[in-house]
Amino acid sequence: MGVHLDGSRGGGVSRLEVIEGPSGRRRRTKAERARIAAESMMPGVTVADVARKHGTTRWQIYDWRKRIRKGNLVVPKSIAALPIFAELVVDDRTAEASAAVTRSDLEIVIGDIVIRAGAGADEEQLRRAIRAARAAAS
Template structure:
């Protein structure tokens, strides 16, 4: 028994069409995987939303996050240099702390105290220096 595509019963196949396109499996570079994993770790972002956005599965992103934590993936410098915002917590329990500074930023073991006159550039440089010192 033979298979005939677009041909008569006695001749065989006279035309075969090959349709190319995505096979469903993507090859991503290590930089892409690291960037997607880092994106999924941002505050307020869900892994499911990131997976849907990039056409991947949640379990793949969880695996990439694990590789990122273990050092098998490295976030590209262009992504690592982007500012990351931390959650702001206001603690009214200590009046002495507010007398020292208007703002305290904690980066790892480093506490950055800033007055009301500190501008964005100064704070950015201080945070980058603290990150560099703790890494």
């Protein structure tokens, strides 16, 4: 509730206007807070972008993230089940693998997508390729 005081006449209040309605503050459930905080922790996502998207501040999201770490806020199972990192699979089939991939090469499998990189692969290019593969797999 907002209050407007009109004190234009000699210092005394001549008119008092009470404005009713929402205060501008949003009331979010614990599940909503946890979902927004979890979204901000996904790879390649910035807290500022998530804050803008949901109409909150970065500091509020950082507070929710801290509550998650302390156990005061619980991430919904549907979000907690999402993979954060690509699964590492070691394949012992050396006869076929050695013909296609040399020892200095790297092979990353995300779902049906295989990323192969040489020993001199640029880390940022590899990071972008993994993000794209994750996005395509989900």
